Amino acid sequence: MDEPVTPIHKEKKFIVFMTCLTRLLTWCHCPDCGSVDISTCHNVIGSLLVITLSCASCYKKVTWNSQPYIGSTPAGNILLSASILSPGATAGKVLRVMRTMALATISSRTYFRHQRSVLLPVVQRVWNMFGSYTMLELHANVVIDIQLVQVGYQYLKKFMSRVEIT
Ligand SMILES: [Zn+2]
Structure with missing residues (x-):
């Protein structure tokens, strides 16, 4: 029997410090050759962290994403925009709090793009129904x-x- 799938907006999310994540990555080894000589590079897209792990022995590469995607958009980025809009919060203040805490976040420009292209059309559709x-x-x-x-x-x-x- 399949377990019920938690909707993506209700799935628990955590604040992860880079030092803690880096410490966890030291436990990684190559799944192909078993080497522990792994180099990492990371890329940040809004609230998304993408880590590419490369094996120095066999050159295998694996990419890890800190969050799933909704279509081509990182889920955390669009959920953040929706979570700002739905209770009527102010994007500038919420994003400023996140930047003050050094949390990776979307820009206000991205928030308004999400609002215009995704969120408000959904609100309009529900309003019409x-x-x-x-x-x-x-x-x-x-x-x-x-x-x-x-x-x-x-x-x-x-x-x-x-x-x-x-
Ligand atoms: Zn390897």
Whole structure:
């Protein structure tokens, strides 16, 4: 029986210090020849760390990514943008906190590109699928009820067939 897969946005993430990661890499050996003479080079793309391990004996190379990808985008980068946008946080402040802590992060330009090209179209799509209705008592200035209603094609089709029957 397959274990349920944790959605990528709910998977635990950690702050990893470079010195700790480098210490872990000293335990690596070449999977092909067993040599421990391994050189490393790293590349940073926003919050993504890519480490290339090269064997000095047989020249085998292995690339390790600190996070999965969503399409061609590092998952941590797009999730960071979504996590800034969804609670209404300010990108400048969040990214400044991360830079102050020397955490690898995306630029504000990348955040706004994610917002424009991915996040806002998703918000628009969800907005088009659902509508919210609020019942107010204006004299008492009280919200009596809030309903979230799906108004997609299937709902309308079902609704219209009920109207025709009655
Ligand atoms: Zn090797």
